[in-house]
Amino acid sequence: MKKSVIFGALTVAGMAAAAGVASAGTLDDVKARGKLNCGVTTGLVGFAAPDANGNWDGFDVGVCRAVAAAVLGDPTAVEFVPTTGKTRFTALASGEIDMLARNTTWTFSRDVDLKFEFVGVNYYDGQGFMVPKDLGVSSAKDLDGATVCIQTGTTTELNLADFFRSNNISYEPVPIETNAEAQQQYLAGACDVYTTDASGLAATRAAFEDPAGHVLLPEIVSKEPLGPLVRHGDNEWGDVVRWTLNALITAEELGVTSANVSELAASAGDNPEVNRLLGTEGNLGEMLGLDADWAVKALAGGNYGEIFEKNIGENTPVGLARGLNAQWTEGGLLYSPPFR
Amino acid sequence: MSDTTSQRTEAFVRTDMLPEQAPPATQTGIIKWGRENLFSGVANSALTVFAFIAIYFILMSSMPWILNGVWNASSIRECRELLEGATGGCFAVLTERWNQLLFGFKYPNDEYWRPTLAFALLFIAVAPVMFYKYLPSKMLLFTGLYPFIAFWLIWGGPVLAPIFGLLGFVAGYLVWSRFVANSFAVGFFGAIAAALVTWWVGGIITNSVSAGDTLLSAVPSRDMGGFMLNLILGTVCVSLSLPLGIALALGRQSDMPIIKWICVVFIEFVRGVPLITLLFVANVVLAYFLPPGTTFDLILRVIIMITMFSSAYIAEVIRGALAALPRGQYEAADSLGLDYPQAMRLIILPQALKISIPGIVNVAVGLFKDTVLVSVISMFDLLGMIRGPILASTEWNGVYWELFGFASLLFFVVCYGISQYSQWLERELATDHR
Secondary structure (H helix, E strand, C coil), rough: CCCHHHHHHHHHHHHHHHHHHHHHHHHHHHHCCEEEEEEEEECCCCEEEEEECCCCEEEHHHHHHHHHHHHHHCCCEEEEEEECCHHHHHHCCCCCCCCEEEEEEHHHHHHHHCEEEECCCCCCEEEEEEEHHHHCCCCHHHHEEEEEEEECCCHHHHHHHHHHCCCCEEEEEEEEEEEEEHHHHHHCCCCEEEEHHHHHHHHHHEEEECCHEEECCCCCCCEEEEEEECCCCCCCHHHHHHHHHHHHHHHHHHCCCCHHHHHHHHCCCCCCHHHHHCCCCCCCHHHHCCCHHHHHHHHHHHHHHHHHHCCCCCCCCCCCCHHHHHHHHCCEEECCCCCC | HHHHHHHHHCCCCCCCCCCCCCCHHHHHHHHHHHHHHHCCCCHHHHHHHHHHHHHHHHHHHHHHHHCCCCCCCHHHHHHHHHHHHCCCCCCHHHHHHHHHHHHCCCHHHHHHHHHHHHHHHHHHHHHHHCCCCCCHHHHHHHHHHHHHHHHHHHHCCCHHHEEEEEEEEHHHHHHHHHCCCCCCHHHHHHHHHHHHHHHHHHHHHHHHHHHHHCCCCCCHHHHCCCHHHHHHHHHHHHHHHHHHHHHHHHHCCCHHHHHHHHHHHHHHHHHHHHHHHHHHHHHHHHHHHHHCCCCHHHHHHHHHHHHHHHHHHHHHHHHHHHHHCCHHHHHHHCCCCCCHHHHHHHHHHHHHHHHHHHHHHHHHHHHHHHHHHHHHHCCHHHHHHHHHHHCCCCCCCCCCHHHHHHHHHHHHHHHHHHHHHHHHHHHHHCCCCC
8 A cells, every 4th residue: 555655655756756857958958967878779780889998980970970970079978878778768768868879770650659759760771581602582573482581570570571472482491589699590591591680690691600601682562761760859959969970971971081180170171061060151150059060079079971981881801882871962862851 | 382382282372463464455545435336236237338428428529629718819700710710718708808708898997906905805704704703703793894894895986985984883783772671662763763863974974074075986787797796786685685584584483464465475475476576576566666876886776676575485484493493492491581682592593503514505596596587687797798788799709608607617616615604614613422
């Protein structure tokens, strides 16, 4: 009896507190705290993982660092909060983290029903297939009757069923719990095909003893736009994260790199959009509630292309090609609204 | 005598003892042992041969992997280059990430000696409890101080905090011993009030005095990790849940309805919920209830949940032991004129706890292994470190057997040690005639 009263009181207090979170300005909170609480994965090859010295590194981590640099002027002023697939959304909703950059797919229900705001897409992913080269398969449509290793309870399972049904071919699923298990099963020959997100396949293949003995098939059977997200209802903060991401993308398009950014920002140059981006012209920073050189600080860690190449690009063990993630001028999907 | 007999008869009689001869080869040493234990029948012989073949194949496949292992490399690719296609484990991951496996990836490197020292002191602290017959009871004083020393060593921060923590207990004890003779309730609640007041005052003093300079730099709970975290959780939760479990078991047998029903509801509720659910509650649900900013330490939340969980189990183990004691033991205590605490302390509990040793050890070992569940709520214990940061690094993605084998080895050593100690303790306490 007594317990239930206490729990009731706690619940009410919790509701009130949760309401309080949503109305407070996250931007001011972050500035007052002097640290950005950024939710990342507990570890995904190339996207986020601490190195031997405990420093976080990766593609998603790069976004966190850029936001921290833009807001606080220091790319290291980030408290990385590792989240699992199960805890990530509660961590964001409860205010434990200010933003989530954890290769999370932008879907309708997450955006609308879970009350989050996806600020953009930093990686266009999609479900792909990997087969051993010896199988002699060059297209997923040749996979009639194949055994397929697939993680249970994920959207990949449903996508797979849809793809095979629409192409009128059959397959035999081999249910797998984790990526690590899948890797072992696939190498042991328990299945002919392994299917998951293309970036995951590439990272998995990179860890093989003989990566060249396996090929990724050209078909991509689902859309998985991955992007950073913030809570609903705090649009000022959402704008800061959105336009930091856009600044990284625009910088690559305009040829602003970590090497030349300080030179370009020293004085107004010929290109008005570069000037506006770097704050030598106009007052975009002020509109966001940040310093005029916010984008300069954000770009100190590199533009989108540099972050990509450093963490998951073709020269890294993960070895992902730009593909859909190239600039729109080069046949990709990256298209940032103008800085104006 | 011998002279006369030898003269009368020609028969040969030995006058001295034959020297002892070695038994036949088939009746001694390893051959006898083997005949009796390995080849005592057709079926057993077949099983033996089969077992030897199995062991041979296991060793043939695992020994090259272990002996040929690479201990110095910077990535799995370098391992493979060094092996040049030969079989061999990539143990370099253990050497390179050794500190991360033991301490997590955020504990400051210069401070590793602190948890190590705390770990070494742990043995000195538990020794007088585990081997109470053989060690002076004065050592128990150190056992009492140990939690505060260990806390200060591992978490660091102002030295006043653990001192006031200790003072709170001392104040509580003083009030208790002063008033308990008059009334149990006054002593009990007075002790709690005295401890709380001490902690409150201590908190204010600590915050105001030593904000800046600290002897040991503070390490936040979020930075704990690796096997250290498993050991912290295991040690703290086992040692807290034992007294709590005893109290719950006694409470469940109480005649006072409120106490009885609180205990029954608590035990049944906690036993009816999976541990992982409680951990999720600790991690995510509490975050909604607590006002933002007042972060209630995550390790503390987890410790509370695991302690609740295991104390419910220990309570049931001890209740079984209490029920196993003959009714006469309770009556004997009553007839001696002992009051309830005395009867429990002197007669009932020593016997009940002895009976329940295997059960308690079972819970303790299970609990220690269950601490790896915290990796699900994104805490980086040993398993969390392996599954998260290490396997997700581009250098070591793909190394499984070496890492998980190492984790199993660490857990096995601890759990086997606990189990051996409990068997020794059972023999030590055995008073029956077998």
